[in-house]
Amino acid sequence: MTNKTSNLLLIGAIILIVVLTLYFFPNAEFMGADGLAEDYITESQPDYKPWFSNIWEPPSGEIESLLFSLQAAIGTGIVAYVIGYYKGKKKAV
């Protein structure tokens, strides 16, 4: 199996996992929040109070999405750049 085939299969598998999850659990909330882990701790230890709070929090879900997207985008850009660089270098040889 060539790498190309292998890669396509891998991408396919990843998409499949995500799609199937969303398909089989249409009513799940898919909350990502760390919030309910906090809830769990406060349930079992009602006296515990976090003693430090975040220096800064994104003012809204939208801004949070922006920052996550930026993080993913910049990271992907660098990954693609490096792969492309080596691909080009190989061709030039």
Next chain:
Amino acid sequence: MKKLLVLLAILSPIPAFSMHIMEGFLPAFWSMFWSVVYLPIFILGFRKIKQLLVEKPELKLLLALATAFAFVLSALKLPSVSGSCSHPTGVGLGALLFGPWVMSVIGVLVLLFQVLLLAHGGITTLGANAFSMAFIGPVFTWLIFSLANKLGMNKKVAVFLAVFVGNMATYICTSAQLAFAHPDVINGVTTAFYKFVSIFGLTQIPIAIIEGLLTVLVLNLLSDHVPMRFDFLSQYKKRS
């Protein structure tokens, strides 16, 4: 009543935290403890990177790639079978390319970004989170791959397993850290540990699988084009 709550907690699809302990959720003692434990690991990692860049400056680009990969994966909120979302870590790739020590620094970079800009994880929990994600995870990834390699396993399968186990090891470590800090009031640390593991375990499995698949994907792309002299990659290509 407590047992009922626990049962409900285990059975209901509770949103998982993405393996990072939230700001302020480690009592001061534990916060200090993990920070102190982690510091030498960080310093060692820092020295290793310096040494690496001096000896093999051509690795700079790959290092950037490993860092960027960790950045991307940490930003992906993936839905999971437990009905919640979680993030992969992305440190597996770097751990395989460079060894676990280097990741101790890179992981901290990713964590800092997420703490300062996304209120994800915390400064007081940085040591603990780094220990699980930037040390334990990479170490297990590295160990499992070395083992699988010795057993003659197909390289791609070995990578997948190594990254999968590393991801799970990270979250198990985090569960342990939380259990030490928040032992069950009646039954102590062990019970709390099992509770955390069982609550968050199911969520992590598909995430770890996806991370494994993504890592193999990127390694495939790299091994096609990056010159053979990069040790890990040349080995990877030889017997895939």
